[in-house]
Amino acid sequence: MNELSQADEQAALDSPSPLRFEFRGDGMEYFKIWMVNILLTILTLGVYSAWATVRNNRYFYSNLYLDDDNFRYLAEPMQILKGRLIAIAALVAFTVTSQIAPMIGLGLMVLLLIAIPYFVNQSLAFKNRMSAYKNIQFRFKGSYGEAIMVLYVWPIIGMLTLGILYPLALLRLNQYIVRNSSYGTTPFTFEATFGDYGKIFLTMIGAGIVLAIPTWVVMVFVPSLALVVPVFVAAVYFGLIVFFMVKTTNLFYGSLALAGHGFDANLQIGGLAKVILINTFLTIITLGLYLPAAKVRMAKYICSCMLMHATGALDSFVAAEKENVSALGDEFGEAFDVAV
Incomplete structure (x- = not known):
């Protein structure tokens, strides 16, 4: 009997328990931060924008809760400012060079296209590393080759196939982001398939065709209602965009997992x-x-719709992960402490 009781207790611990995400921010509170950020950014001719970015991110991170613990944004304003100054200097150099020597400017454009995948990797690595939950930072380790594939190759393939493989391009992009991300040393997994994304795209195309037919009929045979058509078309486009956002977001998080913990x-x-x-x-x-x-309202709504299905006690997983991170050490150098 005692053994059965212990087995039941263990089964209860191992069964997934839902933990709801919660955003505790307040619109008026954030409005004050937002107004100060705008005023100081104007007064400093844009220099304060780096500090504004950090304040905004820290506000939203610190008000995002899971299991009654909030997330943290760790970046410092100078890290953001350095990255922006580098970007501005590169843009000015490119613009001036293009005006003086167009051929050299064209060469710089090619170099920029080559460099973009590297910058994307660096940006994702910085963003993850500057995000933490329960004092454990997130990581990102995407490769340059993977970035080229998801930023250039797969979108071009989608275009060449007249959109048929766009769902695959979106799938590859999400796989690249998720499977190269980790919480401490534990990697995320992503189990969505081409078919999952294909259904969303097919539904959108089908709905668009079905709604296009009565629109055409009205325009041709009922000219008196022609003024209503633009409003109807706008409503249809809005509905399709919202449908796409909802379905892809639900699919993305429903396909996400972290060491047996689902979302x-x-x-x-x-x-x-x-x-x-x-x-x-x-x-x-x-x-x-x-x-x-509006930003606070949207954050509250999205968080109210999200869950983490924790298998066992989340604190036990976090404690074990802290040991793994401590054993691993900090393998990232100062070069990664600049926002690109």
Whole structure:
């Protein structure tokens, strides 16, 4: 009897338990930060923008909770500023050179295209390393070759196949981001398939065709309603965009796992559309002043739809991961401490 009780307890510990993500930010609180950031950025001719970025990110990270612990953003403003100064210097050099010597400018454009995959890898590595949960940082180890494939090769293949392989291009991009990311030393996995993304694209195409037919009929046979058509088309496009956002987001997080711990997202088309429409309307009538509250509203909605299915106690997994990270040490040098 005692053995059965112990077995039941172990089974309960091993069974997935849902942990809900929660965003605890406040629109008015963030509005104050946002306003100060804008004013200081203007007064310093843009120099303060690096500090503004850090303040914004720290606010959203620190108000994002999982299992009653919040995330942390670790970057310092000078790291962001260095990266931006490098980018501005490169842009100025490219612009001036293109005006003086167009052929050299063309060569620099080719070099930029070659360098973009490297910059993307560096940017993702920096972003992950500057993100932490329970004092453990995230990591990213994507290769230059993988970046070339997902940024150039797969999108071109999708275009050459008239969009048939665009779902595969999106799948490869998400695989590249997720499978090269880790929480400490534990890698994430991504189990979505080409078929999963293909269904989303086929549904969108089918819905577009079905809705295009009555639109054409109205335009040809009922000219008096022609003025209504643009409104209807805009509504259809909006609906398809929201559908795509909801389905791809739910698929992305539903296919994500971390050492047996699963994730889930249950965004609803109506719910997301409502948030977008309210945010857009209030931002317009307030001449942009509602934008901070709009960001908070969106963050609250998305987090309310997301879960982590923890297998066993999450604290036990984190404690073991801390030991692994301590044993591994910090293999990243100072070169990775600049935002690119």
